[in-house]
Amino acid sequence: MSNRFDFQGLKETGEYFEGWYVKCTDPKNELSIALIPGIAQFSNRESFVQYTIQYKDQSFSGKVTFDRDDFHVVPEPYSILMPKFVLSEKGVRASLKDEKNDIILDFSFGPFLPIRQTAFMPSIMGPLEYLTMPCAHDIVSMKHDVSGTLIINGEKIVLDSAIGYMEKDRGHTFPSNYLWLQTNVFEDDTHAALSLAVATIEKKPLHLTGSIAIFHDGINEHRFATYLGTKHEVIVDNDGQGYTVVLTSLGKRLKTSVRLLNAQELIAPMNREMDFPIKESVKTELKVWFKEKGKPEVFLSSDYAAAELVNWKA
Numbered sequence: 001m002s003n004r005f006d007f008q009g010l011k012e013t014g015e016y017f018e019g020w021y022v023k024c025t026d027p028k029n030e031l032s033i034a035l036i037p038g039i040a041q042f043s044n045r046e047s048f049v050q051y052t053i054q055y056k057d058q059s060f061s062g063k064v065t066f067d068r069d070d071f072h073v074v075p076e077p078y079s080i081l082m083p084k085f086v087l088s089e090k091g092v093r094a095s096l097k098d099e100k101n102d103i104i105l106d107f108s109f110g111p112f113l114p115i116r117q118t119a120f121m122p123s124i125m126g127p128l129e130y131l132t133m134p135c136a137h138d139i140v141s142m143k144h145d146v147s148g149t150l151i152i153n154g155e156k157i158v159l160d161s162a163i164g165y166m167e168k169d170r171g172h173t174f175p176s177n178y179l180w181l182q183t184n185v186f187e188d189d190t191h192a193a194l195s196l197a198v199a200t201i202e203k204k205p206l207h208l209t210g211s212i213a214i215f216h217d218g219i220n221e222h223r224f225a226t227y228l229g230t231k232h233e234v235i236v237d238n239d240g241q242g243y244t245v246v247l248t249s250l251g252k253r254l255k256t257s258v259r260l261l262n263a264q265e266l267i268a269p270m271n272r273e274m275d276f277p278i279k280e281s282v283k284t285e286l287k288v289w290f291k292e293k294g295k296p297e298v299f300l301s302s303d304y305a306a307a308e309l310v311n312w313k314a
Contacts (some may be wrong), residue, residue: 110145191218
């Protein structure tokens with residue numbers, strides 16, 4: 001099976017985007033940081049690194065943009081390169097400076113926890129991976145150790161027991177409406193990890209709302225997906241600042257309830273342009289209930305979840 005980390009756009013010359021979502025959470029330092037390096041080939045051709053950080057009671061976010069030709073892939077060790085930025089499966093190093101912030105980081109990654117791959121499910125997209133989708137989603141690592149240093153506007157933070165997560169997206173547009181959440185830092189369980197999305201799929205002749213989710217209990221991977229027969233229900237809070245998702249599959253049920261706290265702006269590819277502002281919470285509250293037939297219900301909570309709610313009609 002192919003390595004889900006690798007850049008897929010080497011032969012893409014038309015309208016196209018591809019990006020990595022690299023998250024690091026460190027409760028010891030009250031820190032959550034997400035980096036989004038990638039490329040966009042639309043009316044403007046660019047490479048970029050976006051960042052969003054929640055550190056104690058402080059928030060930082062921004063986007064550093066380069067020419068498309070400043071993006072490179074090197075084979076050994078396989079790495080993504082941009083000016084003052086390098087990402088591999090072993091870690092990430094960056095010096096990001098814009099008009100608001102000066103961010104310097106050097107993180108080392110431990111072994112990745114990938115999701116299960118089969119011929120039917122070569123990625124989290126399942127059999128849709130074999131089609132050219134408007135947006136193809138990938139989970140690279142549900143969980144891995146992170147250590148290193150982060151300097152935010154001159155303040156140095158040392159990480160020695162942080163937790164990482166990595167996913168990817170590629171295509172020519174994000175879904176017109178979707179929700180997404182993720183965490184691998186729970187108060188009640190140091191081994192569990194969760195990633196979930198519900199989105200509109202617009203690929204002729206398909207036009208439907210589909211769901212994908214992985215709940216890893218530290219031993220077993222539990223997958224929920226429309227292509228596996230999963231049914232979903234979404235309830236948006238009255239104030240629009242949170243939502244509940246219920247996924248039901250054969251013999252299993254997953255319920256999540258998240259609040260959209262500390263949301264910061266990111267720029268997403270939408271309608272074949274890289275200019276659509278969205279809001280993401282990178283450190284927010286999440287509750288999870290997981291029930292497997294014949295076993296007691298599992299309840300977990302986290303203050304270090306990431307979540308988005310984009311163009312969702314309540």
